[in-house]
Amino acid sequence: MAQSSARLRLAGAPAPDAPPELSDLLIRVARGDEAAFGAIYDALGSSVYGLARRVIRDPSRAEEVSQEVFMQVWQSASRFDPNRGSAKSWVLTLAHRRAVDAVRHDQAATNRENKYDWSNGPDFDEVEETVTISLEHEQVRRCMEGLTELQREAVNLAFFKGYTYAEVAESLGANPATVKTRMRDGIVRLRDCMGVQA
Numbered sequence: 001m002a003q004s005s006a007r008l009r010l011a012g013a014p015a016p017d018a019p020p021e022l023s024d025l026l027i028r029v030a031r032g033d034e035a036a037f038g039a040i041y042d043a044l045g046s047s048v049y050g051l052a053r054r055v056i057r058d059p060s061r062a063e064e065v066s067q068e069v070f071m072q073v074w075q076s077a078s079r080f081d082p083n084r085g086s087a088k089s090w091v092l093t094l095a096h097r098r099a100v101d102a103v104r105h106d107q108a109a110t111n112r113e114n115k116y117d118w119s120n121g122p123d124f125d126e127v128e129e130t131v132t133i134s135l136e137h138e139q140v141r142r143c144m145e146g147l148t149e150l151q152r153e154a155v156n157l158a159f160f161k162g163y164t165y166a167e168v169a170e171s172l173g174a175n176p177a178t179v180k181t182r183m184r185d186g187i188v189r190l191r192d193c194m195g196v197q198a
Helices: 002-010 022-030 034-055 059-079 087-115 126-145 149-160 165-172 176-194
Strands: none
Touching: 022 034, 022 059, 022 087, 034 059, 034 087, 059 087, 126 149, 126 176, 149 165, 149 176, 165 176
């Protein structure tokens, strides 16, 4: 019995437990067969990575490209035509195209970065910063105008000139307790006007 099965294999007949052809696996992948996809990955994973690694110097980028290739195989296996070539050639063609595209994309990104090199420039957008500060100052001025005269003067002396409560009271010729109350009320009104949460 063993001799007859050996003679059959020698005569070109497939072994009873022979793995399916890659073409058949791809056709099954097109139908959503996850086991067939796993078998394709096992059979061609190292070849796809090796090809990507020859085109792309960075090993981690080559791994990313290999993963993208197998995603493409899963999504577009129905496009495989066994009459136009082998399954391995089809998958490796996808891998080569994807690897070349990755190199082009990475080179274009590098060229853009070099063209617009801001390494010697400011760490922030000066124009935006200037406009923001200007708008904030305008809002503070507008909100200050909504205060009473005593509140405005007290807040101005304390926060913009650095006076203490006692110095503000002395400068305005007012009772320190009154100044403290007016300042507290003025700060509450300023906060509300500027939309600041307490």
